[in-house]
Amino acid sequence: MACVSHIVHGMWREESNNRHRFGEMGYWLDTARRAEAAGMDAIFLADVIGIYDRFGGLDASLRLGLQIPNLDPLSLIPAMAAVTETLGFAATFSTTYEPPFAFARRMSTLDLLTNGRVGWNVVTSYLPNAARNFGLDGELEHDSRYDRADEYLDVLYKLWEGSWQEDAVIQDRESDRYTDPSRVRHINHEGAHFRVEGPHLVQPTPQRTPVLFQATGSSRGLKTAARHAEAIFIGGRTQEEVRSHIARTRAEAAAQGRDPAELKFYVMAGLIAGRTEEEAQAKLARYRAYYSVEGALVHAQSEIDLRQFDPAITIGQALAESGRSLGNMGRRFGTELTVGAALEQIASFDEGRFFAVGTPGQIADALEIWLDEDGIDGINLRQYHSSETLDDYATLIAPELRRRGRLPAPAQPGETLRHRLTGRDRLPDSHPAAIQRRNFAPPQPRTETAAPNASPSPANAQNANAQKESALS
Numbered sequence: 360m361a362c363v364s365h366i367v368h369g370m371w372r373e374e375s376n377n378r379h380r381f382g383e384m385g386y387w388l389d390t391a392r393r394a395e396a397a398g399m400d401a402i403f404l405a406d407v408i409g410i411y412d413r414f415g416g417l418d419a420s421l422r423l424g425l426q427i428p429n430l431d432p433l434s435l436i437p438a439m440a441a442v443t444e445t446l447g448f449a450a451t452f453s454t455t456y457e458p459p460f461a462f463a464r465r466m467s468t469l470d471l472l473t474n475g476r477v478g479w480n481v482v483t484s485y486l487p488n489a490a491r492n493f494g495l496d497g498e499l500e501h502d503s504r505y506d507r508a509d510e511y512l513d514v515l516y517k518l519w520e521g522s523w524q525e526d527a528v529i530q531d532r533e534s535d536r537y538t539d540p541s542r543v544r545h546i547n548h549e550g551a552h553f554r555v556e557g558p559h560l561v562q563p564t565p566q567r568t569p570v571l572f573q574a575t576g577s578s579r580g581l582k583t584a585a586r587h588a589e590a591i592f593i594g595g596r597t598q599e600e601v602r603s604h605i606a607r608t609r610a611e612a613a614a615q616g617r618d619p620a621e622l623k624f625y626v627m628a629g630l631i632a633g634r635t636e637e638e639a640q641a642k643l644a645r646y647r648a649y650y651s652v653e654g655a656l657v658h659a660q661s662e663i664d665l666r667q668f669d670p671a672i673t674i675g676q677a678l679a680e681s682g683r684s685l686g687n688m689g690r691r692f693g694t695e696l697t698v699g700a701a702l703e704q705i706a707s708f709d710e711g712r713f714f715a716v717g718t719p720g721q722i723a724d725a726l727e728i729w730l731d732e733d734g735i736d737g738i739n740l741r742q743y744h745s746s747e748t749l750d751d752y753a754t755l756i757a758p759e760l761r762r763r764g765r766l767p768a769p770a771q772p773g774e775t776l777r778h779r780l781t782g783r784d785r786l787p788d789s790h791p792a793a794i795q796r797r798n799f800a801p802p803q804p805r806t807e808t809a810a811p812n813a814s815p816s817p818a819n820a821q822n823a824n825a826q827k828e829s830a831l832s
């Protein structure tokens with residue numbers, strides 16, 4: 360995230376950390392170059408459009424630099440793309456506050472300029488302050504944010520996939536036609552939340568729809584993720600939890616007509632590597648010395664300050680005593696854990712299963728278990744230190760993974776991000792966006808004998824496709 364303190368709060372103070380330079384162009388160019396050299400598929404840019412003001416109010420967030428000040432992630436991409444050839448960029452944008460038409464144009468512009476290297480982390484937002492920044496009194500109810508997101512995405516598919524035919528731009532100087540008007544159409548969307556006439560303002564781009572990422576913890580969110588996402592961030596405290604989350608999401612995707620094998624699953628992982636075990640442990644201790652427990656409480660939007668309770672009582676007792684909640688942290692700790700043990704866990708910033716500290720061999724062993732036994736497809740590397748985390752990945756972890764045949768061949772210049780992750784440039788036919796592609800109906804010539812419009816309805820198109828898929832399999 361383009362801020363000084365995104366997740367590992369307090370770490371920016373470490374003397375060799377250059378995170379405070381996030382407002383300089385050079386910081387991003389350097390980060391992008393390093394990530395590409397390390398063989399990363401993409402840089403992931405998180406985002407929020409409000410402040411965390413429940414614990415400690417605005418003062419705490421400002422003092423800690425906790426996601427404020429923060430910069431618009433989409434605006435960083437062209438600069439980084441200009442100094443790289445294969446690196447992808449997955450940026451976060453919320454479906455809740457800004458209408459889809461302008462966002463569609465912004466993303467298409469980025470897809471063109473990066474030659475198909477953009478992804479979008481679809482979020483619905485969770486900060487009440489964000490809602491108040493966009494004219495609302497408070498957050499929309501949780502599930503209705505996902506209803507809105509579903510329609511938002513449908514509008515985008517109409518614009519990105521169904522408004523322009525592939526060969527619409529003809530650039531014919533002789534006939535003075537830049538674009539063939541018969542190959543571009545209005546979308547005329549009218550739904551519960553949006554009315555958009557179209558056409559889309561940008562010609563077809565290398566990927567059309569950017570690679571769709573999503574993260575969700577709720578059952579309503581899972582339905583939206585299973586319908587749209589190509590890459591899903593999941594969490595889980597145990598292997599069973601992770602496997603069952605993946606299985607549930609794939610089953611839901613299949614129920615919605617998608618090929619479940621097309622979904623990829625990623626986890627956010629903390630990897631702290633050293634050339635020896637001692638070196639790795641020393642690094643962990645150095646990082647921990649800076650970690651801000653207050654930052655963790657602000658970020659979780661906790662309603663209580665655990666540090667003010669007797670460490671010997673349980674979380675359940677602390678919650679009962681205060682009548683308040685621990686915010687997002689509630690899910691992490693059982694009610695039986697003592698307050699002291701919970702604080703210890705927070706301070707250790709060990710977030711559970713996807714955390715490994717040690718030599719490259721030990722870290723690669725853990726990664727192999729996550730890939731082979733938990734069933735994930737890859738990781739989103741948690742940044743503790745800029746640029747040490749990236750450099751440790753490049754010089755210690757990646758060579759070991761490569762030696763074990765766990766990294767793909769280097770990306771090729773010109774390869775789209777979707778191709779890199781899924782082997783194809785465009786969304787597959789079983790994805791709901793593909794319906795818009797198939798539905799394209801160019802304006803009919805105005806003649807008495809014009810043929811009836813033979814384009815299938817969305818439902819028919821989907822059925823036809825499903826049959827084709829099963830006939831092939």
Ligand SMILES: Cc1cc2nc3c(=O)[nH]c(=O)nc-3n(C[C@H](O)[C@H](O)[C@H](O)COP(=O)(O)O)c2cc1C
Pocket residue numbers: 404405406407451480481482483484485574575576577578579580581592593594627739
């Ligand atoms: C790896 C990861 C990255 C996330 N990045 C963002 C983000 O940048 N902005 C945001 O508003 N939410 C972000 N989230 C939160 C999710 O969008 C979502 O709100 C959360 O997982 C809770 O799920 P639910 O909304 O279905 O309850 C992220 C979650 C994960 C796991």
